[in-house]
Amino acid sequence: MHLLAAEPAARVKQAVIITGLCRSGTSAVAEVCHVLGFPMGRTFGAPIAPDFRLDWEDGELTPWMADTVEERNATPYSIFGELAWFDIEAHVAVRVAHSHGAGCGGRLGFKSPLLAILHHERERLEARLSELGFYDRLLVWVTRSETAIERSIARQPGAEVLRRWNGLIHESSVPRNHVLPYEALVANPAFEVGRLASLLGVEDPVRISQAAARVARPCS
DSSP, X not given: OOOOTTSOGGGOOEEEEEEESTTSSHHHHHHHHHHTTOOOOSOOOSEETTTTEEOOSOTTHHHHHHHHHHHHTTOSOOSSOOOOOOOXXXXXXXXXXXXXXXXOTTEEEEEOGGGGTOHHHHHHHHHHHHHTTOOEEEEEEEEOOXXXXXXXXXXXXXXXXXXXXXXXXXXXXXXXXXXXXXXXXXXXXXXXXXXXXHHHTOOOHHHHHHHHHTOOSOOO
């Protein structure tokens, strides 16, 4: 899980996987990682009102996972519509090509609270990354106070669905290499972003400064 120091930096393939409870601050951490050079894929274009930020997560992975959760819980409701199938192997291959096209070859980022529910799918993702040589992976668990999470959920469309999803997440069963408290990130972005950058092997001070500058007041 640590940097493969024996290999030249350019050959190291790295991935960051970000998860946590819904509305815990995973989008903010994903945006930081995106700026640090770990592209998050095709992000949703709609801003999160009233903060006017993008929802930083994989624009195909998360809808598929949302439908999978809904299907497994035998409920007819899905906030993303129906996705009858999903080829995670092909999806990761597309993400790798996108990373190279963006000049971030060898680095990938994935974010979804639902990775904390669908353990088998997270394992499939990690297995595919291993097959492609992404042996250096950092699993980041984002935390936030229960009060803040509930306040944020209450403002969201589909609040009951988000609460139900959070009820399916058993924190003790989710592996993690790094715990990042959202409140700490907002209170001291330079320190927390620097700590995360160090774990990811990012040494570029410009990238680190730009990533820290993206951390603002708490999202709604």
